[in-house]
Structures are given as C-alpha cells and as structure tokens.
Amino acid sequence: MKRIVSAAGIVCLLTASVQTQTSFRTRVESVRLDVLVTAGDRPLLGLSARDFEVRDNDELQQVTLIGAGSVPLDVILALDMSSSLTAGRLTALRSASASLVKTLEADDRAAVVTFNQSVSRLQPLSSDHRLVERALADATPSGATSLVDAMYASIGIAEPGDRRTLLIVFSDGIDTASWLPAASVVRAAQRSETVIYAVSTAAANRSPTLLSEVTGPSGGKVLEVDSARLRSAFVQILTEFRERYLLSYTLPSTASAGWHRIDVRVKRRGAQARTRSGYEVPAR
Amino acid sequence: MPWLTLGPILEQTRRKGDPELQLLAASMLLDVAVHIPLEQRPQKRDLGLAMLTEDGERRGTVALDPHIWVARQLVDAAVANAGRPHYTEMRPRAIAWYRTVTAVLASGNNLADLEPHIRQSLRKFPDDAGVVFDAGTYAESFAAPMVQAAMFRREDSSRRTKPIESLRAGAILRQALLADAEKHYRRALDLDPAHTEAVVRLGRVLTMRGRSDAAVIELHRAVLMPASSVVRYFAFLFLGNALERANDPSGAAGAFREAATLFPDAQSPQLALSRLAAERGESRESHDTIERLLSRRTHADGSDPWWFYHRGRGRDVESIYREFVMNMRQMSVSSRAAERQP
Numbered sequence: 343m344k345r346i347v348s349a350a351g352i353v354c355l356l357t358a359s360v361q362t363q364t365s366f367r368t369r370v371e372s373v374r375l376d377v378l379v380t381a382g383d384r385p386l387l388g389l390s391a392r393d394f395e396v397r398d399n400d401e402l403q404q405v406t407l408i409g410a411g412s413v414p415l416d417v418i419l420a421l422d423m424s425s426s427l428t429a430g431r432l433t434a435l436r437s438a439s440a441s442l443v444k445t446l447e448a449d450d451r452a453a454v455v456t457f458n459q460s461v462s463r464l465q466p467l468s469s470d471h472r473l474v475e476r477a478l479a480d481a482t483p484s485g486a487t488s489l490v491d492a493m494y495a496s497i498g499i500a501e502p503g504d505r506r507t508l509l510i511v512f513s514d515g516i517d518t519a520s521w522l523p524a525a526s527v528v529r530a531a532q533r534s535e536t537v538i539y540a541v542s543t544a545a546a547n548r549s550p551t552l553l554s555e556v557t558g559p560s561g562g563k564v565l566e567v568d569s570a571r572l573r574s575a576f577v578q579i580l581t582e583f584r585e586r587y588l589l590s591y592t593l594p595s596t597a598s599a600g601w602h603r604i605d606v607r608v609k610r611r612g613a614q615a616r617t618r619s620g621y622e623v624p625a626r
Numbered sequence: 627m628p629w630l631t632l633g634p635i636l637e638q639t640r641r642k643g644d645p646e647l648q649l650l651a652a653s654m655l656l657d658v659a660v661h662i663p664l665e666q667r668p669q670k671r672d673l674g675l676a677m678l679t680e681d682g683e684r685r686g687t688v689a690l691d692p693h694i695w696v697a698r699q700l701v702d703a704a705v706a707n708a709g710r711p712h713y714t715e716m717r718p719r720a721i722a723w724y725r726t727v728t729a730v731l732a733s734g735n736n737l738a739d740l741e742p743h744i745r746q747s748l749r750k751f752p753d754d755a756g757v758v759f760d761a762g763t764y765a766e767s768f769a770a771p772m773v774q775a776a777m778f779r780r781e782d783s784s785r786r787t788k789p790i791e792s793l794r795a796g797a798i799l800r801q802a803l804l805a806d807a808e809k810h811y812r813r814a815l816d817l818d819p820a821h822t823e824a825v826v827r828l829g830r831v832l833t834m835r836g837r838s839d840a841a842v843i844e845l846h847r848a849v850l851m852p853a854s855s856v857v858r859y860f861a862f863l864f865l866g867n868a869l870e871r872a873n874d875p876s877g878a879a880g881a882f883r884e885a886a887t888l889f890p891d892a893q894s895p896q897l898a899l900s901r902l903a904a905e906r907g908e909s910r911e912s913h914d915t916i917e918r919l920l921s922r923r924t925h926a927d928g929s930d931p932w933w934f935y936h937r938g939r940g941r942d943v944e945s946i947y948r949e950f951v952m953n954m955r956q957m958s959v960s961s962r963a964a965e966r967q968p
Contacts, residue, residue, distance in 0.1 A: 624907030
C-alpha cells in the first residue's frame with residue numbers, strides 16, 4: 343500500500359493452589375504478581391517471600407512465593423507483518439521465533455498472532471512447538487499496521503488457568519490502521535496478568551511511545567534492537583521471564599472496587615522490582 | 627520522449643480545441659496516468675516532488691504527475707466560459723472527470739497529486755455537492771495516522787522534505803484538517819441534504835473533534851437514511867464510537883452489533899464489543915468475543931470496510947472509472963455522428 347503525501351505544502355491466589363487467575367473472575371479474591379528483581383543489570387535470584395514488601399493501595403500484604411519455575415508458560419508471539427517489514431527483518435524474525443520456541447519446556451505452550459491492518463491467529467496456543475515455526479513459514483508482509491488492535495486481541499486470548507502468560511510483541515513501525523484507540527490497549531494491559539514485552543526494530547529511542555505505555559503497566563519492557571540482534575532479544579526475554587518471582591496474596595472481601603495500585607519493594611540493597619502497576623476490582 | 631511530442635499538441639488542443647475534444651484528451655491523459663508506474667513518471671520540474679511513503683514510513687520521493695496537471699488545464703479550458711454554447715452540456719462531464727480523477731488518486735492513497743486537484747476542483751465547482759464532499763474526504767484522509775506518521779517524525783532522512791519536528795505541530799495540523807473536513811461536509815449537505823455519506827463522515831469528524839453529543843445526533847440521522855451496506859456499516863460503527871464517548875455504553879454496544887451484522891467478518895466492531903464487555907467487568911464475554919474473532923484462520927483483505935475508509939470514493943474506483951470511460955466513449959460516438967450529419 344503506497345501513499346504519496348505532499349512535501350512542499352506541509353509539510354493470584356492461591357493461598358494453596360494456582361488454579362485460578364484474577365482476570366477471569368467477576369470478583370477478585372487473590373492477586374498474583376510476576377516480579378522481576380534486578381540488581382544492576384542482572385536478575386537477583388534466590389530470594390524468599392520474606393524479602394518482598396508488597397503494598398496494595400498502600401496496605402502491606404502477606405505474600406506467598408510460588409515457585410515460578412514450576413508453573414508452565416503460555417507464550418504468545420504477536421508479530422507485525424505489515425508492508426514496512428523488510429525481507430531481511432522477516433528472515434531475522436522467523437529465526438528469532440524459531441530460537442525462542444526451541445527454548446520452551448515440553449509443558450509450555452506457544453501461539454502466533456500476526457498483523458497488518460488485519461489481526462490473524464496463525465497458531466492457537468499449543469504445546470506442539472513445531473507448529474509455530476510452520477505457521478510463520480508462509481507469512482508474508484503486506485498492508486498497513488493495526489498495532490493497537492493486534493495488541494488488544496493478543497492480550498485477550500490469554501487463557502484462564504494456572505499458567506503464566508508472556509506476550510511478546512514485535513513491531514517495526516507505528517500504528518496506521520487500528521480501529522481501537524490507544525487507550526484501550528493500555529487499559530487491557532492494566533487489567534491483564536499477562537506480562538508484555540515489546541521488541542522494536544525502530545532506531546534507538548524511536549520506537550512508538552505506545553509500546554512503553556503498554557509494556558510498563560504489565561511489568562514488561564521495550565527492547566530496541568536491530569535485525570541482527572532480534573534472535574538474542576527473543577531468547578533474552580524468555581530467560582528473563584523464567585527468572586521472575588511469582589508472588590500471591592489474598593484480597594480481603596472488603597476490598598474496594600476500582601483500581602488497586604501495587605508497590606513491590608525488595609529488602610535488598612540496590613535491588614529493583616518490576617511488576618504490574620496494579621489491577622482492577624470490578625464493582626460488585 | 628513522448629512528453630515532448632505530446633506537450634505541444636496538448637497545448638494546441640487547450641488553446642484551440644473544442645470542449646469535447648479537450649475533455650476527450652483529458653480523459654486519455656487520465657488513462658495514461660493510471661497505467662504509468664510511479665517510478666516511471668516523466669518529471670516536470672516546476673511541479674516539484676512529493677514524499678513517497680509506505681505504511682507510515684518514508685520510502686523516498688516521486689515526481690508529481692504531469693499528465694493530471696495538463697489534463698486539468700484541458701478540462702478547465704472546456705468549461706472556461708459559462709457563456710459558451712456547450713457549457714451546460716460540458717459542466718457535468720467536467721465534474722465527472724474531476725471526481726473520477728479524485729477517486730483514482732484516492733484509491734492509491736496519492737494525496738500529493740490529490741491536493742492541487744482538490745483545490746482546483748473546488749475553485750471551478752464550489753457549488754457541486756460531490757466536489758465539496760470529495761474535498762472533505764481529502765482533508766479527513768490527510769488527518770489520518772498513516773499520513774501524519776510519515777510527516778511528523780523525530781528524525782528526518784531527506785534534505786528535500788523537511789517535516790515539522792514537533793508532534794504538537796502534528797496535532798495542530800490534524801485538528802485544522804478535521805475542521806476543514808467538517809466545513810466541507812456541512813457545505814456538501816447544504817447543497818445536497820440527502821448525501822448520506824456526508825452525514826456519516828460529519829458524524830465521525832465531530833466525534834474526533836470532541837463533540838460526541840452532536841455526532842450522535844448526526845449519526846442517528848444517518849442510520850435512517852438510504853445508503854449502501856458499506857456506508858451503513860460506517861454509520862453504525864461511528865455511532866457506536868460516538869455513543870461510547872457520550873457515556874452510553876449499551877447504546878454503543880447496540881450500534882456495534884448492527885455494524886457486525888452488516889459485515890460479520892469485520893474485525894472493528896468485534897474488537898469494540900470485546901472492549902465494552904471488558905469495561906463492564908465481563909472478562910469472559912470479552913475473551914470469548916476475541917476468541918470467536920481469531921478462530922477464523924485469516925481475514926480477507928476486504929472483510930472490514932474500515933480498512934478502506936480513508937480512500938473515500940476511491941474504494942469504488944473500479945466501478946467509477948468504468949462508468950466514466952463508458953460515458954466518454956458515448957460522447958465520442960455522438961460527436962462523430964453529429965459531424966457526419968450534413
């Protein structure tokens with residue numbers, strides 16, 4: 343789709359089990375947090391529940407540490423296949439996706455969503471990881487970019503259950519065709535337990551601000567890389583996701599409806615915690 | 627160089643030709659313009675260059691189309707004088723030529739060639755509802771993210787094209803363009819109150835300008851007017867959006883469902899319905915709506931008319947162009963018949 347514009351004129355929880363999740367309940371009873379703890383640029387491992395201080399709307403909570411490593415993953419890849427994707431980037435993207443699925447455990451599942459102006463699920467969540475590679479083999483870039491619509495739909499397909507969900511969004515451009523406004527996907531990210539990472543091949547510090555607005559509240563982040571580093575970026579995200587802590591606390595039945603702000607602190611010098619910014623308790 | 631050969635002939639046609647010949651020559655030039663790839667356009671220096679973009683990314687520059695430029699002069703010559711004998715006959719044909727060119731350029735998102743074309747069509751036919759409506763769609767399309775993304779960036783890769791670097795400038799221009807679109811749609815409706823798509827587009831522009839209550843009134847009116855299924859789809863989709871912004875989520879859901887009924891495979895109303903369910907706290911319904919949407923393996927290019935909204939009448943370019951060519955052929959045949967008569 344080519345366009346010419348004039349240049350001249352213009353120029354959880356689980357107290358005992360991990361059976362249910364917040365996002366599919368009418369009432370929130372427990373809150374689950376995926377927390378990444380770093381010291382400097384490195385993940386800080388080996389912490390216990392006592393090392394965390396979690397506040398829900400400024401109220402200190404009693405947290406339980408669930409072994410994150412024992413919880414199977416759902417990894418959703420949302421990949422930009424608009425016409426701005428060059429052949430070189432497409433090859434790098436296929437290779438990066440293949441490398442990522444190779445590092446998945448047998449219990450982990452993966453899904454592939456691609457988008458241009460249209461959002462398509464090429465592969466539903468499946469533990470047959472080869473299907474992901476096959477799904478991408480025929481994908482060809484064309485059309486405009488519905489980044490907001492695609493991120494919204496990808497957050498929406500996370501399934502209720504006892505799994506941890508990671509969404510990796512790859513985009514090389516900016517939204518040019520979505521129906522939904524940007525605020526919708528930011529809200530969806532805030533409501534979801536899914537941790538969202540975005541990989542942008544835009545020049546450094548030039549990726550769309552929307553990506554950081556969506557990844558930030560989920561406890562994820564944006565990685566700006568060139569095509570050559572796409573593969574290592576995908577694998578790095580999955581490794582980092584596995585190194586997160588899974589905390590949960592029970593929400594009192596008297597908890598007020600509306601937005602609950604979450605603050606997580608780690609009682610270690612120099613340690614930084616990254617998790618979702620909060621969650622919403624529906625009106626009862 | 628064919629242009630060097632054609633140029634003097636066309637100039638002579640402009641100066642001396644009869645109006646019918648001028649219109650036929652202009653139509654031939656449109657045909658030439660349609661079939662020449664962008665990269666192979668002859669460059670006419672005084673017309674300047676335009677930015678070539680793809681999905682919001684700049685891809686270089688391209689010459690403005692000299693064929694359309696010359697053809698406009700021919701058409702303008704054919705209707706230069708309202709006092710000439712054939713003016714009444716020529717005027718609707720000239721308008722048809724202008725509007726066909728607009729549809730052709732809009733279908734290819736060619737806003738650079740469209741800009742002078744729209745300006746000139748308004749100058750020539752300020753009282754034609756269709757021409758004024760086209761000017762509205764042009765302004766609305768220019769305010770769309772696809773164009774704005776290419777124009778307002780933090781970096782600049784070209785010395786020729788100097789974008790305004792501030793995103794605020796982009797927002798100001800966008801609002802000015804939407805104001806312009808509103809003005810044109812209102813004028814088009816003064817001239818032709820039965821122009822359903824002008825009401826629909828006016829409703830959308832009002833919503834974009836923060837006047838959702840006024841938009842709801844227009845769009846409620848629009849859904850009762852006769853229209854094609856595509857225009858009705860737009861009316862319900864935009865009504866849903868306006869009602870949502872006017873704090874009527876149940877009304878909005880009803881409008882989105884109507885849109886979804888018209889185009890069951892369209893993505894936009896389903897996404898909107900999922901979002902409304904999520905806002906009501908009904909996460910299961912929100913999730914299931916997305917599931918149903920994505921369980922269709924792929925979405926055909928034409929399944930959601932929203933993707934083509936910014937092309938205006940360009941979305942119907944094939945039928946518009948076919949009809950135009952047929953009319954021109956008919957004119958040519960009747961002219962020859964008239965010449966044969968003693």
